[in-house]
Amino acid sequence: MKNNLLGIHHVTAMTDDVVRNYEFFTKVLGMRLVKKTVNQDDIHTYHTFFADDGGTAGTDMTFFDFPGQPKGKAGTNSIYRTSFRVPSDEALEYYKKRFEEFNVKHEDISEVFGNKVLRFEEEDGQLYQLISDENNTGVAAGTPWKNGPVPEQYAIYGLGPIEIHVSYYEDFLITLKQIYKMREIHKDDEFAVLEVGEGGNGGRVFLYNNQETEGVQGYGEVHHVSFRVKDDAAIEEWEARYKGMGIPNSTIIDRFYFKALYARIGHILIEISTDGPGFDTDEPYETMGESLALPPKLEPKREYIESQIRMFDTTMN
Structure with a gap:
């Protein structure tokens, strides 16, 4: 196949509190809010995007805010943990001290497949890890947030390996x-590492054989993972590939900031997304994420949407 996957595009998870989640990602983790919009399939709820300085594909962690949704439960047959890339082992030490300062639940620095990692949790139980690029090669990282609270030499600048747990390990592999x-x-027998694109931390899946209790979807859990393709021609080839293999899928959906194609493989919802047009399509670099952005198809409903969601301030003072 000509248009193979290039790397990780984004991860989307669910939060119970969009404001707390915003404070955590911007003020503690030091990731930039590059888009504050609504879930295009449920316009009564937020969809927020945290990424590198310019909102580069492969750097964004996104959240659905579903008020009243029950809490999820970590377990097998799910996307279990999201990784964020940092430049060095020293950066992990910096964040460990930062987590202690901000009372973030975390483990000691450990190692996974030759990379040092620092595992931590958000207040709602969402599981993450920082992974060091000290000895990494492969898919390029993004650019640290230039105006963020974390020094650029330590700051998160991309998504790392996606950790998936399944009870049907061999078949899923x-x-x-x-x-x-x-x-x-x-x-x-218990763990596999797979790569796409140029590989390395920005193009890996960590797959675990987990025979324990099955995970339950809800806030504090991951909704789906997306992998990158270059352009419209590439995603159209993937749609044809799904059709040829008899794999049920969403068909291509235009999300305005990128095009998307969804398929559920076993329990795991996998999206394929184009690298562009990008988050600067409707907002300049300087003010990305500061206002409620709506794609053109939703702009006529702005007054109604703003009456339904809980507005909150994301301007950078």
Whole structure:
């Protein structure tokens, strides 16, 4: 296949409190809010995007805010943990001290597949880890937020490996390789590492064989993961590939900031997204994320939407 996946595009999770989540990502983690919009499939709820300085594809963690949704439960048959890339092992030490300062629940620095990691949780139980790029090669990272609270030499600048847990480990591994052409670079009975694109931390999946209790969707859990393709021609080729393999899918959806194609593989919702047009399509670099942005198809409903959602201030003072 000509248009293979280039790397991770974004991860979307669910929060119970869009304001607390915004404070955590911008003031504690030091990621930039590059888009404050609504869920295009449920316009009564927010969809927020946190990324690098310019909102580069492959750097954004996004959130749905579903008021009243029950709390989820971590477990198998789910996207279990999201990783964020930092430049060095020293950056992990910086964040460990920062987490202690802000009372963020975290573990000690450990190692996964030759990379040092620092695992931590958000207040709602969402599981994350920072992963060091100290010895990393492959998919390029983004640019740290220039006006953020974390010094640029330590700051998060991209998404790292996506951690997936399944109870049907061998079958799911084969499926990822057959459908998505993922390359297996490590495998034992409990853990596998797969790569797409140029590989490295920005193009990896950590797959775990987990026979424990199944996870439950809800706030504090991941909704889906998306992988990057270059352009419209590439995503159209993927739609044709799904059709040819008999895989049910959403067909291509224009999200204005990128085009998207969804398919559920086992329990895991996988999206394929184009790199552009990008988040600066409707807002200048200087003020991205400061106002409620709506794609053109929703702009006529702005007054109604603003009456339904809880407005909150995201201007940078």
